[in-house]
Every structure is written in structure tokens, then in C-alpha cells.
Amino acid sequence: MEKPPIVCLQGVTKRFDDVTAVDSLSLDIYQGEFLTLLGPSGCGKTTVLRLIAGFETLTSGEISMNGSRLNGTPPNKRNVNTVFQSYALFPHMSVFENIAFGLRMKQYEAKAIQGQVMEALDIVKMTGLEMRMPHQLSGGQQQRVAMARAIVNKPQVLLLDEPLSALDYRLRQEMEIELKRVHRQLGITFVFVTHDQEEAISMSDRIAVMNEGRIEQIGTPIQIYEEPENMFVAKFVGEINVFDGSVREVNNGSAVVDIHGESFPVQNRKKFGIGSDVKVLLRPEDIQVTVDEEWTNGEPSLAGRVEEVIYKGKTVDLIVKLDDGETIFVTQFFNEDQENVIYREGQRVHITWLYGWEVVL
Amino acid sequence: MVRSRFRNFSIGSTMLWIIIFVVVPYIFVVLFSFLERDPVTTVAWRFTLAGYGEILSPVFLKVCWYSLLLALGTTVISLLVAYPFAFFLVRLPEAYRRILLLLMIIPFWTSSLIRTYALVILFKANGIINTFLLWTGVIDEPLNLLYTQTAVFVGLVYTLLPFMVLPLYTSIHKLDWRLIDAARDLGATSRHIFFRIILPLTMPGIVAGSTMVFLPALGLFYIPDFLGGARSMLIGNFIKNQFLTTGNWPVGSAASVFLTLIMCLFLYVYFLSSRKAHTGGMGDMA
Numbered sequence: 192m193e194k195p196p197i198v199c200l201q202g203v204t205k206r207f208d209d210v211t212a213v214d215s216l217s218l219d220i221y222q223g224e225f226l227t228l229l230g231p232s233g234c235g236k237t238t239v240l241r242l243i244a245g246f247e248t249l250t251s252g253e254i255s256m257n258g259s260r261l262n263g264t265p266p267n268k269r270n271v272n273t274v275f276q277s278y279a280l281f282p283h284m285s286v287f288e289n290i291a292f293g294l295r296m297k298q299y300e301a302k303a304i305q306g307q308v309m310e311a312l313d314i315v316k317m318t319g320l321e322m323r324m325p326h327q328l329s330g331g332q333q334q335r336v337a338m339a340r341a342i343v344n345k346p347q348v349l350l351l352d353e354p355l356s357a358l359d360y361r362l363r364q365e366m367e368i369e370l371k372r373v374h375r376q377l378g379i380t381f382v383f384v385t386h387d388q389e390e391a392i393s394m395s396d397r398i399a400v401m402n403e404g405r406i407e408q409i410g411t412p413i414q415i416y417e418e419p420e421n422m423f424v425a426k427f428v429g430e431i432n433v434f435d436g437s438v439r440e441v442n443n444g445s446a447v448v449d450i451h452g453e454s455f456p457v458q459n460r461k462k463f464g465i466g467s468d469v470k471v472l473l474r475p476e477d478i479q480v481t482v483d484e485e486w487t488n489g490e491p492s493l494a495g496r497v498e499e500v501i502y503k504g505k506t507v508d509l510i511v512k513l514d515d516g517e518t519i520f521v522t523q524f525f526n527e528d529q530e531n532v533i534y535r536e537g538q539r540v541h542i543t544w545l546y547g548w549e550v551v552l
Numbered sequence: 553m554v555r556s557r558f559r560n561f562s563i564g565s566t567m568l569w570i571i572i573f574v575v576v577p578y579i580f581v582v583l584f585s586f587l588e589r590d591p592v593t594t595v596a597w598r599f600t601l602a603g604y605g606e607i608l609s610p611v612f613l614k615v616c617w618y619s620l621l622l623a624l625g626t627t628v629i630s631l632l633v634a635y636p637f638a639f640f641l642v643r644l645p646e647a648y649r650r651i652l653l654l655l656m657i658i659p660f661w662t663s664s665l666i667r668t669y670a671l672v673i674l675f676k677a678n679g680i681i682n683t684f685l686l687w688t689g690v691i692d693e694p695l696n697l698l699y700t701q702t703a704v705f706v707g708l709v710y711t712l713l714p715f716m717v718l719p720l721y722t723s724i725h726k727l728d729w730r731l732i733d734a735a736r737d738l739g740a741t742s743r744h745i746f747f748r749i750i751l752p753l754t755m756p757g758i759v760a761g762s763t764m765v766f767l768p769a770l771g772l773f774y775i776p777d778f779l780g781g782a783r784s785m786l787i788g789n790f791i792k793n794q795f796l797t798t799g800n801w802p803v804g805s806a807a808s809v810f811l812t813l814i815m816c817l818f819l820y821v822y823f824l825s826s827r828k829a830h831t832g833g834m835g836d837m838a
Contacts, residue, residue, distance in 0.1 A: 246733055266736040279734035283752045292748075293738035344738065 195258070197222045197380055198243060198348055203252035205238050205404075212238040214404035215252065220348070220382060225374050227383045229391040230401035231427065236384045237276075239401075240350050243382065244273050256347070267296070272341035273350040277357065278333045280325040286312075286336050287321035293344040311343035314373060331362045338373065348380045355390060367394055388428045392416060400424045416474075419550060425472050432478070432519045434471040434493075438463045448551070451515050453491040458547050472550040475522040480509060483539035492541040495519075500534045509534055511542065585805035594801050603802035607810055612790065616810075619786040622776070623769035626708040630716040630765045631758065633709065638720035638757075642727075653721075656714050664711050668778050671707050672698060675779065699781035707775040712768060716761035723757025756826055763822045767815050787811050 196219035205213040213235040220226055228236040241247045242254060245266035254261045261269060272293070280289050290311055294304045312318045315335040325333060334354060341349055351370075355363045371394055374381050385391055391398050392412040399409040400423070408415060408424045419425035425433075439454060440447035446459035448471060455471070463469055486492070495513040509521040519542065523534075534540075585603050590596035606612070641649055659667060674680050675697040682694040697703060727750065735745045751758075773788030787807060794804030 244737060246736070266733075267739045267741060271737075273734070273737045275730055275734055277730060279728070279730040281731060281734070281749060292735070292740070296739035296741075296744060340738070 194221055196220055197257060198382075199253075199255045199258075200239070200243075201253045201255075203239070203242060203254060204250045205235070205242060205247060206250045211404050213242065216404065216406055218399060218406060218409070220380060223378050223380055225371075225381045225383065225394060225396045227385060227391040227395040227398045228401055229385055229388060229398050229428070232386055234401040235404040236386075236401050237352055238404075240273070240352050240382065240384050243348070244271055244350055245269050270346055271348040271350055272344050272346040273352060274337050274341050274354045276353045278325075278337040278354075280333055280336055280340070282325050284325075285321065286317065286323050286325070286328070289325065289336055290321075290340045290343050292340065297344075307343055308339075311339040314342065314376060315339045315369075330358055331366065334358065334366060335369075338370075342373070342377060342379075346379065348382060351381060351383045353384055353386070355385070356387070363390070370394060392428070400427060402427070417550075419472070419552075422470065422552060425550065425552070430475050430520055430522075432473045432475065434473070434517075436469050436471050438465050438467050438469060441465055445546075446551075451493060451513065451517075453493060455491050455549075456546055457549050457551050459551065461551060463551065470552045472552060473544055473548070475508070475520045476506075476524070477544055477548040478519070478521045479543045479545070480511070480521055480523060480534070481541045481543065482534070483541065486541045490543060492543045494539065494541055497534055497536055497538045497540055500536055507534065509540075511540060513542070581805045581808050583805075584801050585809050587802050589800055589802050594799065600802075603806035604810075606800075606803045607806050612807065615785050615790050616787055619770055619788070620814075622704065622708070622786060623766050625705060626712060626769040627716075627762050627766045629705060629709050630713050631762060634713060634716035634720050634761065635758075638717050638724050641717075641721055642724045656717060660714065665774060667711065668707055668775055671703070671710065672778055675703050698779065701780070703779040704776050707779040708769050708772065711772070711775060712765045715764040715768070719760035719764065720754065720757040723754045723760075727753055759822055759825050763818060767818060770815065771811060 198220040200216060200218040200220075202215045202217055203213055204211065204215050216235075216239065218239075228239055230236045238247060242249060243261075245261070245264060245268075249262060256270070281292065284292070287308055290308045291304050294307060299307070308321070309318070312321055315338050317332065317335050317339060320328070320332065325336065328336065334357075337354065354370075355366050358366060367390060370381075370383075383391075383394065392415070395412055397409060398412055398415045400407045400415060402423050408420045410418075415424060415428055419428065419431075422433075425431050434450045436448040436450040436455075438446050438459075439449050441459060441464065444459060446457055446463060447454050448457050448469060449455075450471060457471060481492075493513050495511045497509055498512045498518065499510040501508040501510075506522050506524050509523065511519050511521055513519065521542070584595055586599055586601070588596040588598045588600045588602065641652055644652065672679075676682070677694040677696070677698070679697070681697060682691075685691045686694065731749055731753070732745055735749050740748065770786075771788045773786060773792045776786050777789055777792075787810075791804050791807045791811070794800045794807065
């Protein structure tokens, strides 16, 4: 049984002049989930967020929250709060006053404000810095204040517009963990916008991959990564190798696909018919590489030559040029029972994968 | 080498200019304010505080008070007119904005004295406004427009308005509109947004503009002269009369020094407030 959604977008369209930023998009957001809108810049993800927040008006469609229509409601009357990309802290107010702003607007008593601001500061681990001015804080600290300023209002939904994009790599990873912790601690719904697929995968309960104002696929990070439904999702999320093939045989739930003259058994979830052209997709880490000398069995494989070996510490990346000219990207994990795996440039190798690890589109 | 010589030359010549035409005359003014009046030689080289004694008279203090009120009134009216205008200007598309700024600056190419004469022509009993109103039948006899308080205000505001608009425009232009989104997001109404976000953040512009209107308004003597007639005596007129009409240079000098002190006081307040605004964090927001 599924809970009713807390926010519901139906056929939402937003046009700016003649540019369609969001194109009849429908999306249900559930209580307590961490939903990420992932997509390249200009895909409409921020516009969706601004529509939910009320900064933009809908061209058509409907947004409802807790079952009631939100269409005409101004941002200050919506039970959502936003953490802005640039933080947008009020430069003339102290940290305390920044966080207290929302509560003051609701005309809370001074005592209640004091207590709640301190609580919010505690959640974001900024206790003791309440009298600082925003310009006296580091980027990471400003980020925390922006979080506190939003969550102190106890919104039903917290909207986060690329909040980590201005931080450096280390700080970003630290804040990812912090965001997850705050999410667990508060139990409120997070709608997070990013163009960074790593961020999306590591934090989200669900990811909606967006492109040109539409949702290409929505699902758990595992579904998005392992079972992309289309080429856009496959290519946008992580590295992927694409092989052109055609279906030679169809069996019950599986098929045989010809790729570069070799026949590979694959799963046939999409029920392709014999003769149809398909694309077989493989993640770099799902590919097995066997050096020519150890290649004994006559299983179908793609033969090629190692072009480049890139040592990454816990993995080694190979660029392999197949005999018919295609270049593919492979990631091999160091395996303890395979310590002798040392690849050299120029080595002849065979490419295979385990049945079912491929995606056929 | 050439560059630095050019720099030295330009700085040096500017300094020389200021010394000859500002510093030296002002030293004379300060000097004269402590001297005695002499009917023949204008001033006699005898030290006295009589000049200052005279300006502490009720008449002069009344003139001061009236000048301050007028300058203050001019500043307030300019602010009320310029603020919405500057706001409107910022929100306009780039092309229109440039044209409007240009239109505002063009009158500066004409001497403000001539522009004040133009206002006289507008306001006269048989001037353009009255003629038009009589012709349309709105009024039966000419309105008394010239030589009124209102005419003085119109003249001062008209002349000084750009000095208010430009600093306001600059500070409103710098305003980060995302802060307004953030405030709305946190439940602020339009009134709250204006008083708690926009107004404090544009305060440097308000203070700068007010200073740039208030201080000249204290000293501009010909506008009240032309548009207010004999009725409005301001510090500026008072000083002018002492020098040109009554020939009482020590009193005129003392009044000038007094006016300078008032202006310095206001500039000091401006300096303090702008420094506070800076440490308040408006300086270095990325």
C-alpha cells in the first residue's frame, strides 16, 4: 500500500516567452523521502523547484500539496522552504537574525524564537556562531546557516537548489553526509536539485532524471544506474559503453544479439523481435577483461588491444580499442585472488560480461 | 617612466589648481572672519570676534534654521521622488535604462542658472503654466506660482534630483534580488521585504544621495533668490548679501565658516554611517 503523495505535480508546464522550461511534467513526492531532480543545466529542474516554492507561476497544469491546490498561493503562504544555490543569506543580519527571520515573520514570541533558532543551530552544528555576520563565515558555514534558516520554520518540504555546487570537493562530500543526517533527523521531505550524478546517487531515495523539461526516468539510485530506461539516462548517469547489435534469436525472456560478428546471449526485458537493431549497454565495471594468454574458452568475446592503463588506486581503468575500431572504457577492481592482473599497453585482450549485467535498449 | 611623469603632472596640476582656487581663498575667508569691518578698505587688520558675534544674532539663526528646514525638505522630497524612480530604472531593460539615465544627465550640460531662469518663465503670472491653464479654462485668473515656497522647493528638487537618483540607482542596482526570493520564501510580505531587506540594503545609497542633495541645498542661493523672491532668506543669500550688498566681509566670512562647519558635521555623520554599512557586511558579498 502506498502513502498518498505530499506534493503532487500534474501536467505541469512552464513557458518563458517561447522557451518551454518544463513540459507537461507529472511527479508525486512522498512524505519523508529524499527526492533528487537530476539533469544537465537548462533541463528545467530548477524551474520545477521554483514552481513548487511559488516563485514562478504555472503556464498550465496543477501543483497540489496535501491534496489542496497550490496554484495561486504566493511563496510566503506555502509550507515549503528553500535552500538557495548561492545561500542568499541576508548580508546585513547576523546568523541569529538570518535564522530568526522566518519566525519573526510568523510573529513568534522572542522566547520561542530564541529557543528554536538555537535548536536549528544545533542541528547544523553552528552553535556559538550566532552573532557572526554572513561575510565572516566560510562557504561551508554559510551553507549550514542557509540550511538552519530554512529548517527552523519546520516546513513540510525542504527544497534545495544545487546547495553544494559552490563548495570544493572535500567540503561537498562532508556536506552530503551532513545533509543526509539532517534529513534523517528531521524526517521531512527533501527535494534536491543537482546536475551532479554522484551527489544524486549517494544521497537520494529516488532520482528523477530530467531532460528538456521532462522526466526521462524516475527510480531508486540503483534502478537509475543499473537499469536505465533510455539512452539519455544511461549516458547522463555514469560512464557507459554502447555497442550496436541486432537480435538474431529470441528465446523465453532472453535473446541472442550479434555484435561485431560475435553472438552474445542477453536478457530480453523489452521483448525485442528477431532482426531488430538494439543497443547493448555496459558499465565499465561490469566488463570482464581477460588477457590473450589466459583466454582459453571459446565463449563469444570482443577482441581488442589495451590502449591505455590508468591506475586509480583502488581500481585500474583501461581504454581498450576493439579490433573493429571501437574504443571502450573498462574499470577493473583489484581483486585479492587475482593479484597478478597487471595490464600493459598494447596487450591483446578479450572483452566479456556476465549474462544479465547488460542493458539492452 | 612616461606614465609616472604624466601621473605626477596630472596630480600636481590638480593639486595646484585646488590650492590656488580653493585652499588659498578659503584661508582668506577664515582670516577675514576674524577681522574688523572697515568702510574704506573693506577689512581692517585688527583681530575681533565681532563677525561671529553678529551671526549669533536671532536673525541669522532664524535664517539658518529656515535654510536647514528647506534643505531637509528638499532632501526628503527628492528621496521620495528618486527612490521609486531609481527602482523603476533598475528594472527596465538595459536599452531603455541607458536612454533614461542620459535624459537625466543632459540638463547638466546647461548651466543650472539658466535652467532656473527657465523655471521662472514657467511659473510667471503670464508664464507658460498660467497661460495654458487660463487657455484651457481650468482657472479664471493667473495662479500665484512664482515667489512661493512651493516654487523654491520645485526649483531645488529639480536641480538636485539627479544627485539623489544616481547613488540610489547604484545601490539598488547592486541589490541581490535572490534575497527578495529568500525573504518571500521565509514568509515575508511585501511590506516586510521593503522595510527589512530592501531599505537597509540600499541605505548607503540613501545616505549618499541625501548628503549630495542636502549640502548643496544649504548653499544654493540663486534658486531661492529667483523663485522665492525676497521672502526666502537662506544662509546662501545671507552670505551673498554680506559680500555683495552690505559689503560686510567679516560677517559674510564668519557665516561661510559656520556653513562649512555644518557641512563638515553632516559629512562626518555620512562617513560614520558608510563605514558602519561597510563593516555591516555589504562590502564583500560575492
